[in-house]
Amino acid sequence: MDEHVLEKLGWGSPFQEAWRSRASEGEEPARIGADYGVEYVLYSARGDMRATIPGRLRMAIRKGQSVRPVVGDWVSFEPRSQEGTTVIQAVLPRRTQLARKAAGRADEEQVVAANVDVVFLVSALTRDLNPRRLERYLAVAGDSGAQPVLVLTKADLCEDVVAARERIAALAPDVPLHTVSSVTGEGLDALWQYIGGNRTVALIGSSGVGKSTLINRLVGSARMEVGAVREDDKGRHTTTHRELFVLPQGGLVIDTPGMRELGLMENEEGLRTAFTDIEELSGGCRFSDCRHQKEPGCAVREALQSGQLAPERLENYRKLVQEATRSPHEPQKRRGR
Template sequence: MSMDEHVLEKFGWGPSFQEAWRSRASEGEEPARIAADHGVEYVLYSAHGDLRATVPGRLRMAIRKGESVRPVVGDWVSFEPRLQEGTSVIQAVLPRRTQLVRKAAGRTEAEQVVAANVDVVFLVSALTRDLNPRRLERYLTVAWDSGAQPVVVLTKADLCEDVVAARERIAALAPDVPLHTVSSLTGEGLDVLWQYIGGNRTVALIGSSGVGKSTLINRLLGSARMEVGEVREDDKGRHTTTHRELFVLPQGGLVIDTPGMRELGLMESEEGLRTAFVDIEELAAGCRFSDCRHETEPGCAVQEAVRDGRLSPERPENYRKLVQETKKATRALNDSQKKRGR
């Protein structure tokens, strides 16, 4: 490993990226990681320090044709440094180890990559009126499908009258997923989060606006780098984060902040869905019919679990909803690929 590549280790550089870069980089190119995405311009973490970068027309055309992916925060790229010009040019995106994907906003069925090369996903929700088990089920599905490790982080413990009851309510959704309650105001529970961040790992935070993602990142950074907004009287937060950004923590490790997402549309998340709803998948094996929809069919083991109190009625209902959403997204993606192939 060269001296320049050694410098990149604090940004998450490792053998898999090193091999991918050396197999495709041209003379004069160097590796770097995307730290911020401002739409037409990026910020790179490189061996030269922080650099501004753009995407050339050739790569933009390949992205439009579906022949290349659009660079996002967390990506490792091969770039051509033009230090005298004050900017650099991204030439290629290296293969991703993991990626957080959501359905793009609006009616389109196109996918939107939220962040790349993430090791751990903090699913952040506040212990206030924002606490929504159905939304967390959706977040868990996306996190499992990304290839990263999901961790549920319940913030604003100082504002919750019964933390134990709220914790038990959420823990029942995914017993095997780590769950932590914290208060960024008092510092309660923050120390335990460092076990997921050390070793130059990358953690992404996802959650709706107002749950305290920016405040949490400020506590991890040890400084007020992120703007923090007030929560409205209806308990809905204002969007203080307007773009995705990768931060290097003083103690080591990296965190990615993302704009608040009250709705998180699913793409092809069948594997993630099965993992997020493993209890229903296991119960379904005992249904009389293999194609049981878990509604009114006789011999439905899922509905039997609802009747005897082992399963909340809302959980299979949300499961059916997400299954249909995933199937719809899969059909739309297949149709799009067929049209592109014509």
């Protein structure tokens, strides 16, 4: 087993240990590079290959005894002597997972990518700069276990980058923030600190903010056709057939149609990551279940009065809490351009 090739695919200690503890004879590890539903692309020390899920694993998935493999997952497979399709034997425990609500099934989440180390929360420094949306992205990242990094694109189109930066930094004081331009190249170097060490990066951001362009800049060759999206039979836009990209300088980038549709995950953990300042302040409220409205001894409203907390921030927090506690009844919004 060529550990060096595997390392470039993001193989590391937690997976190695999981591997040793199961270590079935004749099996080898591989990472899911693309998920076509019925068929997968595996990256392994033997190169890339196609794979399917055998009936036994399919049954285990149906019974909830195994997760369904997604892009970024480490799996074990049994190499066959001849070229062609192989089968996935098992899915290794995940370190992180990015998920969204399954369409039409409010209680179920759908994992769209696994073992993501860093999530770039991408917004354009133009009209797209929407604090509320950013906070939703922070909530999704907070649920995943991956490290969030705010990336503000199209700096070349923004007249007052400093002001925009400050506005966004105030929304998430603890999250690193970078302004970049894929046109001038400004700020791109700083992103490598998150990708180095063979880490896996995923991008969340609305359509047109420049995710594909940014990925192309990072990948270093036009492996994705920017703007040349096609629609598949479900009316979704798909931009590529490979969904996990191994960067020549090291590091990996995940980009899947599912990633692009990521919505808000509705649970408390996500809220905490997005609003650490308000969560911390509420520790000082007299009542532990304080809703920061008319309750006496509310530390959050005190901070508001003293100017320590921006009113818009509390307003956004309330909206997000409302959204998270409301039973989802709206149909999924169709993605348009």
